[in-house]
Amino acid sequence: MKALVYHGPGKKSLDERPMPTLIAPTDAIVRMTRTTICGTDLHILKGDVPSCEPGRVLGHEGVGVIEEVGAAVSTLKAGDRVLISCISSCGRCDYCRRAMYSHCTTGGWILGNRIDGTQAEYVRIPHAETSLYPIPAGADEEALVMLSDILPTGFECGVLNGKVQPGSTVAIVGAGPIGLAALLTAQLYSPAQIVMIDLDPNRLEVASRFGATACIDSGRVDPVDAVLALTGQIGVDCAIEAVGVPATFELCEALVAPGGVIANVGVHGVKADLHLDKLWDRNISITTRLVDTISTPMLLKTVSAGRIDPTRLITHRFQLEDMAGAYDTFSRAAETHALKVIIEVS
Ligand SMILES: [Zn+2]
Ligand SMILES: [Zn+2]
Secondary structure, three states: OEEEEEOOOOOEEEEEOOOOOOOOOOOEEEEEEEEEOOHHHHHHHHOOOOOOOOOOEOOOOEEEEEEEEOOOOOOOOOOOEEEEOOOEOOOOOHHHHOOOHHHOOOOEOOEOOOEOOOOEOEEEEOOHHHHEEEOOOOOOHHHHHOOOOHHHHHHHHHHHOOOOOOOOEEEEEOOOHHHHHHHHHHHHHOOOEEEEEEOOHHHHHHHHHOOOOEEEEOOOOOHHHHHHHHOOOOOEEEEEEOOOOHHHHHHHHHHEEEEEEEEEOOOOOOOOOOOHHHHOOOOOEEEOOOOOOOOHHHHHHHHHOOOOOHHHHEEEEEEHHHHHHHHHHHHOHHHHOOOEEEEEOO
C-alpha cells in the first residue's frame, strides 16, 4: 500500500509499505477514504517530536471503512464506516476511567507518532471499540474528518477549559484551524463577544465570516489596547491561546480579566514567562490540556444536525498520490490561504 513516511527532520516521501495486520485482538484494520494534514505533522517534520521516529507513517486524522476486526471486537464489523479519533483509548485504565483519554496508559496520541498513522491506504487502529466512532448514515464524511482532532481540540482545550458562558467575553489568539475550531464551537454557548487576534489578514477575514464579533490584526494595532477598548478596559473572561509561542501566551496573560481563564491550546516548544507580579491577585486560572476527545460523540450529533458546519475549514483537496503537493500547500498557508486540506485516499 502507499503511505506517507517520515524519514527524519525535513524528510518525507510517499512509499510502498506492507499492509498493516491485526496485532492485538482489540485492533481493527481500517481502509482510509479521507485523511488530512495537521500542524502537528509539520512539528514532527521539523524534528520537534522526538517520540516520532524515522520510518513512521504520519497522520492521526481521517475516516474510512473497517476492513477487518480482531477477535475481541464485537461492536464493530467489516464494512462499517468509521471516524478515527486522533486519541486512542483503552477505556479501562485509570486515566480512561477519569475521561482523560489523552493519558491512556496504552493509548493517547500514538497514531502517526508512536505507531503508524492515517496518511496511508490502510491503518491499524488499537483499542478499536473505544477509538473509532461509527459514522451516522447520510453524514458528510469530509465534515467528520474535522472531528478527528481539530474540532474536539478547539472545543475541549479552548471552550470547555476556558469556561465560555452565555454573555461572556472571549479572545482567541491565533486564527489557524484550531483557533477557528474554537471560534465555531464557542458559539454553542452564546458568548457576548469573540475577538480573534492574528497577524494574517486572510485568516482574520475568514474568522469574521465564521462569526467573530471583532478581528484584530496584531501586526497593525496593539492587541492589548484594542481588547481593552472592546471590553470597557476590563479584559476578557476567557483568553484562548491557539498558537504555541511565548509571545502569544504572554499576550493572553495581558488580555485576561480578573476572574478569567487563560485556556492554553497551543503546543509549546520553549518556556513562556508567567507574569505573576501582575496576575497574583487577579483570581485567574490557567488551564492546559491535550485533547481527550470526550466530546466527539456530542460533536458528531451537533455536526450531523447542522448546528456546526466544519466543512467551512476545508480549503483544498488532493489525491493521496499528491501528498507532496498537499504538504507544500498546507505548509505555505500564508501564501496559499490553506486551512485544512482533504486528502482523498479511495
Ligand atoms: Zn492533529
Ligand atoms: Zn486507557
